[in-house]
Amino acid sequence: MALLEVTAATGISVVAGTAVTALLCIGPRQVSRAMTDVDDRLREIAPYLGAALALLAVKQITQGYRLRLSRALDWNITDELYALEGEFVASLQSLTPDATLEFFTVSYMVGFAFLLVAAPVTYFLSEGHGRRHLKELLVAYMLNYAVGTVCYTLFISYGPRNHLETVSGLMYRVYPQTQDLTAAVASNTNVFPSLHTSLSVAVLAVAWRSRRTHPRWTPAAAAVAAAVVFSTMYLGIHWLTDVVVGAALGVGSVSAAARIVDRAESGSAASRPGGEREKPTGRPGDD
Known part of the structure; x- marks a missing residue:
């Protein structure tokens, strides 16, 4: 029951936040126009969306096998990570006011899911280069999950x-019901690198590339990503x-995604009858 309650609360919060974000960041007119050509938009992004969903399905199906393989390899790097940074996290906890616990718990549980959903929905509903940014984001998601x-x-x-012993699992200690949801999607050995970080940074990196066409979304993404x-x-x-490694992965995945989408779109244009290409409309990262 706790898993169902946490999942439902997270889902409702994400849906509500995404709807508000779309209305505030791109406006009701663009949302309304998007509803008139949903089929065309879906067809355009279908290869990217299909590949992303297929990757997630394979990841889920092979989860048990990968966990057994990981245990068989038994390459535990926890001591190396501790030797590298020592008591940094313990110091961070001691310096952060206890009153912020609820805020950062919501950031971790809801803010992260919000970023993953609100970003693609916002770009899907946008005009101009919105769908180009959506393609980059979906490819970046795939690269992050693959790595x-x-x-x-x-x-x-x-x-x-x-x-x-000097570090407390604050969220799980104060809100134990949250562990049911996190345990359902990941093992407690899934630590290096932080995909919460890499995916949040990837969303922020694409938001930065789209800052001129989506000026309201960029600061919102930055604030939520920083909290996550x-x-x-x-x-x-x-x-x-x-x-740190997750942040590097996030930035690198977006850089690679931009190149991958460039090549894919160029190949698609070249395959059209007569080899016709669309007229350039400027670099997506500069719009």
């Missing part, structure tokens, strides 16, 4: 809350090293 899956299979790593990244350490779930 994360490989790392989680190769490396066993326990977060600070499971390794240090900080929460992963404050709640004792990730090491600073996980976060």
Whole structure:
């Protein structure tokens, strides 16, 4: 019952936040216009969306096998992470006011899911380069999950809350029901790198590329992403090293995604009858 309640509360919050974000960031007129050509928009992004969903399905199907393989490899890097940064997370917890616990718990549980959903919905409903940014974001999601899956299979790593007596698993201690949801989607050894960080940074990186056409979305994404990244350490779930590597993965995935989409779109244009290409409308990152 706790899992159902937490999932429902998270889902309702994300849907409501996404709807408000779309109305505030792109306006009711663009949302209304988008409803008139949903089929065309879906057809345009179908290859990217289909590939992303297929990757998630494969990841879910192979989860048990990958966990067994990881245990068989038994490459535990937790001690190395602690040797690298020591008591950083413990110090961070001691310096952060206890009154912020609820805010960062909501950031970790709801803010992260909000970023993953609100960003693609906002771009899907947008005019101009919106769908180009959506394609980049979907490819970046795939790259993050692909790299994360490989790392989680190769490396066993326990977060600070499971390794240090000086670090408390604040969220799980005060809100134990949240552990049901997190345990349902990930193992407690899925620590290096932090996909909460990498995916949040990827959303922010695409938001930065779209800052001229989506000026209201960029600061909103930045604020939520910053809260999510900080929460992963404050709640004792990730090491600073996980976060640093995750941030690098997030930025790198968007850079690679932009190149991948460039090539895919160029190939698509070249395959049209007569080899016709659309007239350039400017670099998506500069719009």
